[in-house]
Amino acid sequence: MSYDRSVSAEPHDPLPESVWAVQMPALRFGRGAADELDHQFRDMGVEPGADGLLVTDETLVDLGHAARVHETLSEAGFTIDRYTDVEREPSVAAIEDCVSVVRDEQGSDGYDFYVGLGGGSVMDTAKATRAIIANGGGPLDYIAEPTGDGQPLEESGPPLVLLPTTAGTGAEISPLAILSVEEKNIKEGISSDHVRADAAVLDPTLTTTLPADLTAKTAMDALGHAIEGYTTHSYDSLLRPSEAADRPVYGGRTPFTEMFSEKAIRLLSGSVRQAVHNGDDLEARSNMLLGALFGAIAGLTAGANLCHAMAYPVGNRYHTFHGETIAALTPASTIGYNAGSDPDRYERIAELFGIDTTGMQAHEAADALKAEYIQLQQDLNALPSGLHELAGITEDDVRPLAEQTVETQARLLRANPRPVTADDVEDVFRDALHNWEA
Numbered sequence: 001m002s003y004d005r006s007v008s009a010e011p012h013d014p015l016p017e018s019v020w021a022v023q024m025p026a027l028r029f030g031r032g033a034a035d036e037l038d039h040q041f042r043d044m045g046v047e048p049g050a051d052g053l054l055v056t057d058e059t060l061v062d063l064g065h066a067a068r069v070h071e072t073l074s075e076a077g078f079t080i081d082r083y084t085d086v087e088r089e090p091s092v093a094a095i096e097d098c099v100s101v102v103r104d105e106q107g108s109d110g111y112d113f114y115v116g117l118g119g120g121s122v123m124d125t126a127k128a129t130r131a132i133i134a135n136g137g138g139p140l141d142y143i144a145e146p147t148g149d150g151q152p153l154e155e156s157g158p159p160l161v162l163l164p165t166t167a168g169t170g171a172e173i174s175p176l177a178i179l180s181v182e183e184k185n186i187k188e189g190i191s192s193d194h195v196r197a198d199a200a201v202l203d204p205t206l207t208t209t210l211p212a213d214l215t216a217k218t219a220m221d222a223l224g225h226a227i228e229g230y231t232t233h234s235y236d237s238l239l240r241p242s243e244a245a246d247r248p249v250y251g252g253r254t255p256f257t258e259m260f261s262e263k264a265i266r267l268l269s270g271s272v273r274q275a276v277h278n279g280d281d282l283e284a285r286s287n288m289l290l291g292a293l294f295g296a297i298a299g300l301t302a303g304a305n306l307c308h309a310m311a312y313p314v315g316n317r318y319h320t321f322h323g324e325t326i327a328a329l330t331p332a333s334t335i336g337y338n339a340g341s342d343p344d345r346y347e348r349i350a351e352l353f354g355i356d357t358t359g360m361q362a363h364e365a366a367d368a369l370k371a372e373y374i375q376l377q378q379d380l381n382a383l384p385s386g387l388h389e390l391a392g393i394t395e396d397d398v399r400p401l402a403e404q405t406v407e408t409q410a411r412l413l414r415a416n417p418r419p420v421t422a423d424d425v426e427d428v429f430r431d432a433l434h435n436w437e438a
């Protein structure tokens, strides 16, 4: 798989891409959806009496969400074990621990089904564990070279259903499990359609307990997926691969993804203040969960670009939370640097944010969008004013960060709608140090 336009088609057959495809788990959404989890499994051919593993964390046990899911399944006749030792931003060793617990309990074939209840870390742990049990070996066998062996996954394994308790990461639908490789101080993904869950059950009543600061941070990640997916290259700007299997997982925006981006931007920008300041507002929570799902359907199908590319080196070096890194970088990257690639598209985003663009030139609307995005962050009262407040990053750090971005994130940078060099990335990092006066 490659974004490299020069190698994605045979030399004698340089036709533009004309096909797009969407892979998606089954979806069940709404208040009370979690109480239908037994039906979800029956729909997928899992019968009562089957043995399953619930992957979650201690916080969700304390909040009672784990018991709610556990009881729904056990009352329907399923047998459930629990794994609650999930690490935040799980390491390779953390996945190995979950895998060995499964093998100790159930042998090499593992459980009949898996449930992941939690945020991105829990969902990634459940996804990686199921994939490794089904394919054998350990996490490093499937992480891309040179960190791992880069073996392809051949099997998906038994059914996996994910129930997100945050509205942001999109892990419930993505084909990716992100693991931290501690020796190298980097994060790597196991990326494959075999990693993707079979179903996502999204119930806003599982998200009302999320604290205000995490609500704000995960919302900024979701908004980033929606806007980056909306402004990335179009699928037909690539060349058509000679084999359908060589089509990239993140293949550019399509009419399908654009529709979801537009709805996601409107839902997220319109409800995030209420969800952060009044966490019990179920309508706002429902809008956020739906907006995050739509943002993920758009962004994690079309693909992210400059902002996410810059966020990974920051996260690796400074161990910052992904959502607040995206929040700090978005004004300078997605809305700043990239706005020139297609000002009319940014005017449309401004309108989706509720900005009255009457009488504005497109570039003025893009400037108004940037100002509104920064105002939104200030209103949430939980986000850093820029990279400096986020992690103490200064002028001295921007060059090494830019070089690391260019060295390690070529795939995302190639997908950026505007060409980008190391000098450009350095300028964007500098611009992101201070989004407002702290």
Ligand SMILES: [Fe+2]
Pocket (backbone or CB within 6 Å): 169, 221, 224, 225, 308, 322, 326
């Ligand atoms: Fe993200």
